[in-house]
Amino acid sequence: MGEFELLARVRERLPEPGPRVRVGSGDDAAVTVPGGATATSVDALVEGVHFRRGEATLRQIGHKALATALSDLAATGAEPGEAYVVLGVAPDLDEDGCLELLDGIVDLAAETGTSLVGGDVSRAAQLFLALTVVGHAPRPGDFVSRAGARPGDVLAITGEVGGAAAGLIDGAPEALVARQLEPQPRLAAGRALARAGATAMIDVSDGLGADAGHLAERSGVALRIAAGAVPLAPGAREAAERAGRDPWRLLLGGGEDYELLATVARERLDEARAAVHEAEGIELTEIGAALAGGGVEIRLPDGRELESRGFDQLA
């Protein structure tokens, strides 16, 4: 099957694009009318680095590629708008495989109200995907960056962490495996946090410690995290212990949970909590505070400090 034929078959599967889209897939460029401010993020997933076929279905790989890209938008509080898909097709991936992969993308796009309006397909030695997502808000100041945390703010996290890392352990419960393979971008929670005055926000993709570090650095604050307050995915701790792994290091360092880590003024915490619960049916939990200074301190329940690992890896 040629590129053009594949693209034609993909186009048949696409839902109607949203009202901002004037020219969709099939021209030199997609034409949109943003009508305000846009947030744009790109994300690559590479076979053997970010996923392995056999461990995940092609549909799950497609889903996760779009989910991780949309998670970056969630962390700005954007309303999802458009997505563009680059697909590098490995020699052993046939037409049905390509379409299964794209179905994972198309279904999540439909669920989240994201219009798939462009893409490119190439042969490649190794399967890869690169997703570009564009989100919207009326004004640029409506987006939450990583840079606005102030000393005195509460540090809070949506949902539960550690599930995705525990999901990689042999024999892990199915719910944890799903956290690894089918993450859900917290788009509604992100918008709720933005409206409730979150001062800074980031999605937890590299691990709680590493992502807190990014937020601390960009905001010019220190973050102190009480590990005992961090809500862990049910069964994650037990799975780590059974596997003989240091549970704190694994669960707080493992990443891929795609929850949102945000700072919020103490007086707006209750409002933020209620907004997240109403928007997405999940909890927002206070896990620490922003202080003057720099860096991240993760204090374990026994008083020890969790050493930070080198998360700075090319992955």
Add this chain to the structure above:
Amino acid sequence: MGEFELLARVRERLPEPGPRVRVGSGDDAAVTVPGGATATSVDALVEGVHFRRGEATLRQIGHKALATALSDLAATGAEPGEAYVVLGVAPDLDEDGCLELLDGIVDLAAETGTSLVGGDVSRAAQLFLALTVVGHAPRPGDFVSRAGARPGDVLAITGEVGGAAAGLIDGAPEALVARQLEPQPRLAAGRALARAGATAMIDVSDGLGADAGHLAERSGVALRIAAGAVPLAPGAREAAERAGRDPWRLLLGGGEDYELLATVARERLDEARAAVHEAEGIELTEIGAALAGGGVEIRLPDGRELESRGFDQLA
């Protein structure tokens, strides 16, 4: 070198972003205020498919990746705005290699007034790049699509074609090799053509015949091309003949010239020609016409019709 360190070194090399950019590289997403309509295009370049190291320098590979993406914008008449770069780093590409590649992108971005505001870096088995580019215009109707050609319109092309294909021949003159390795996106010519009323436009990346086919199909017209009228790059025909290649097939089918193929009403042709010349210092040449019907007919000077090749390849 880790991903974060590489990204930090890249950020040092970036020129100041344009006035639409509110949050640039380094956050979850880049924030822009488009202030009108946007045209967005994505393009992938994969080692062994679109380029070979050794035949092109890393700087040229970077340049070409952005050039081919911007060429799609040129074909809409957009003003270039922002670019986002995904880089898959092969094991044998070291830090200096990555930076040389990125320098090719950064320099063309600076030349064209494009702001590099986001990206992602991953390890990969094979070097690849995926570029997303966003262009702007006041209103969506200011962009030229592939779909607006009308029977009776003149078919015209900017510059000269065949140079890029001839540049692949062993011993080709340096100017032709440069057409292959360092294509220039015709951004100014594209904007000039849009203002001068081009009814449809496409960039010649797949080859004149194939791209005329895309335009004809989307517009619902037939295109008739007089091969003898097509301006060939100086020396291209001689290089093809020396190599024993069918010059028409090579020069009109080979692609990668990144010139613009446009339709324009007969009464605006002089205006369009003058506008292209003033904007970019190149010629706009009448090479055929749009007619009722469908398909593309390329008539050679001796009266034969050039058979269309199967261009529908995954590349």
